[in-house]
Amino acid sequence: MKMTQKLHELRQSLWLDNISKEMLDKGILKRYIEEFSITGLTSNPTIFDHAIAHSHFYDRSIVELSSQGMEAEELFFELAMDDLRRAADLFRPIHDQTSCRDGWVSLEVSPLLAYDAEKTLFEAKRLYEAFQRPNLYIKIPGTKEGLPAIEEAIFEGIPINVTLLFTPEHYKEAAEAYMRGLERRLAKGLPLDVVSSVASLFVSRWDKATMHVVPENLKNQLGIAIAKKTYKFYRDLLDSDRWNILAQKKANPQLLLWASTGTKDPQASDILYVKNLIAPDTINTMPEETLLAFADHGQIGAILPRDGADADVVLSEFCQHGVDYQALGERLQKEGAEAFVNSWKDLLNSLQQKSSLLKTV
Numbered sequence: 001m002k003m004t005q006k007l008h009e010l011r012q013s014l015w016l017d018n019i020s021k022e023m024l025d026k027g028i029l030k031r032y033i034e035e036f037s038i039t040g041l042t043s044n045p046t047i048f049d050h051a052i053a054h055s056h057f058y059d060r061s062i063v064e065l066s067s068q069g070m071e072a073e074e075l076f077f078e079l080a081m082d083d084l085r086r087a088a089d090l091f092r093p094i095h096d097q098t099s100c101r102d103g104w105v106s107l108e109v110s111p112l113l114a115y116d117a118e119k120t121l122f123e124a125k126r127l128y129e130a131f132q133r134p135n136l137y138i139k140i141p142g143t144k145e146g147l148p149a150i151e152e153a154i155f156e157g158i159p160i161n162v163t164l165l166f167t168p169e170h171y172k173e174a175a176e177a178y179m180r181g182l183e184r185r186l187a188k189g190l191p192l193d194v195v196s197s198v199a200s201l202f203v204s205r206w207d208k209a210t211m212h213v214v215p216e217n218l219k220n221q222l223g224i225a226i227a228k229k230t231y232k233f234y235r236d237l238l239d240s241d242r243w244n245i246l247a248q249k250k251a252n253p254q255l256l257l258w259a260s261t262g263t264k265d266p267q268a269s270d271i272l273y274v275k276n277l278i279a280p281d282t283i284n285t286m287p288e289e290t291l292l293a294f295a296d297h298g299q300i301g302a303i304l305p306r307d308g309a310d311a312d313v314v315l316s317e318f319c320q321h322g323v324d325y326q327a328l329g330e331r332l333q334k335e336g337a338e339a340f341v342n343s344w345k346d347l348l349n350s351l352q353q354k355s356s357l358l359k360t361v
Contacts, residue, residue, distance in 0.1 A: 003298030004036040004291075010303065012278055013102050015040040015285035017259070020051035021058055024086050036295050039094050041087055042106040042161070042200075042259070042285045044139075045340055048080055049347035052354065059358055066355045072348050073110060075355070080107060081131055088133040095135040100196055101252065106161045107131070108139035111340035114164075120149040128158050137161035137198065141337055142174045150174065150197075154181025159196045163259070164336045166202050167329035168230040171256070174199045175237055178254045182246050193250040198283060201230050202260040203273050205332055206325075211265060214321050218314075220268045224276050225314035226325065227258060231279055232308030238281075257283040262290045271298060279304035 007014050016029070016038050023029045032038040052058050058079055065075050084105045095103030107127060113120045124138040140146050140153065141164040153160050154177070162174040178197050185192055206223035214222075234256045237243055247253070261273035261284055269275070270293040274284060278301060286294070315325055 002036070002295065003300065004038075004295055006300055007278065007284070008037050008039075010278055010300075011280040013039050013255075013283040014291070015042060015104075015257075015283055016288065016291060017042050017044075017261075017285045018047055018288045019043050019083055019087055019105075020047075020055065021061075021083055022051070022055055024083060025057060029087060030090055032291070033090060033094075036291060038291070039098075039102045040091060040104045040283070040285070042139075043080070043084065044108055044163075045111060045343040045347045048076070049343055049350055052079065052347070053350040059354070062351070062355050063358050066359070071355065072351070075351055076347060077127065077130075081127075084136065085131065085133055088131075088135050091135060092133075100134070101255075104135050104137050104159070104161075104196075104198075106137040106139050108163070108340070111141075111337065111344045114141045114143055114337045114340070115145040117145050117147075117149040117152075120146060121152050124149065124153050124158055124160070125156065137196075139163045139200075141333075141340075142170055142177075142199070143333065143337065144173075147173055147177045151177040151181045151184075154178055154195055154197060155184045157185075157190075157195055161198050161200060161257070162254075163200045164202065164333050164340075165200055166206070166332045166336070167226065167326060168233050169326070170329065170333065171199055171201055171230045172233055172237075175234075175254055179242065179246065182251050186246070186249055191250070192246060193252060196252045197254040198257045199254050200257045200259040200285075201227060202332070202336065203227055203258055203277070204260045204262060204264050205336070206328070208264040209328060209332060210318070210323055214318065214323065218317060218321065220263075220265055220272060221314055222318055222323070222325070223273065225311045225318075226329075227277055228304060228308045228311035229315065231256065231282070231304050232306065232311070234282075235306045253281065255281060255283055257285060259285055261285070262287040275299045275301040277304065278302075 088105045091103035109123045137159045139161045142162045203223040207220045263272045
């Protein structure tokens with residue numbers, strides 16, 4: 001049995017953090033589903049910027065859509081949704097077989113809306129309705145401004161991938177928003193089993209941020225410690241009386257998703273965050289190179305303990321070296337939102353340049 005399949009045996013889903021028209025046209029994604037047990041994927045502006053700017057696979061579509069008057073964001077979303085619909089159709093059998101628990105693709109609202117709840121909600125509804133497939137998560141940042149939009153989207157039945165979560169406390173806030181949305185549906189007599197969500201905790205950026213400020217023995221440990229502590233919060237919530245009331249009404253759990261699981265330190269294992277973050281009822285979405293590395297020389301480490309194991313001890317050690325994880329987590333979330341904005345602007349600029357260039361050909 002392949003290592004990627006073993007993760008599924010341990011009730012962890014394996015998703016790909018990548019998509020491109022080339023991957024679809026050449027059958028690469030289909031092969032990953034068949035050979036590596038990939039059951040979903042995530043996308044972001046950086047991924048699409050790379051795919052569009054560094055290939056000719058989108059040229060014909062850009063020419064056709066531009067001739068219809070599309071430009072900027074409208075042009076991008078049309079291109080992105082075409083790719084994601086094709087991917088969603090590949091995952092649809094998995095989606096149906098798992099009763100909507102797996103087989104999802106994700107599309108992000110404009111990062112420019114990260115701090116505007118009303119516009120975020122409007123855009124989430126628009127994109128989900130336009131997509132015309134059931135297995136699409138709309139990605140909304142778990143910022144303080146994004147949380148009301150997440151709650152309202154869940155209440156209105158829109159599947160949400162809560163992104164840009166860094167601390168265990170960020171996760172708890174996202175979970176609260178999800179449950180409030182479900183509880184409002186319950187109060188209105190609306191079905192709960194048609195709503196779904198994942199909460200995406202970013203992992204590797206912790207270690208990149210502390211790489212040069214902690215001693216050698218603490219390098220590449222903070223992200224995993226944060227994940228362990230968050231996993232404890234996750235299991236505690238699923239065991240709570242509040243959740244059990246919703247579960248009895250057929251509510252779907254908001255699955256915890258490990259994001260940013262590509263190793264940033266060239267001296268560390270290229271599967272560091274895969275082998276150390278194996279946990280039941282979670283998802284690991286990984287870059288393509290990490291997937292291929294795990295398929296080639298993957299290792300199954302110890303399953304994450306339900307109680308968080310040594311997470312608090314490790315966090316205390318970092319604190320002794322001047323790392324306040326709460327403050328750092330807030331900084332990382334802010335920087336993450338800013339990075340997505342920059343990627344978004346780069347993406348739209350790439351589209352404009354390519355569109356202008358193709359018109360002259």
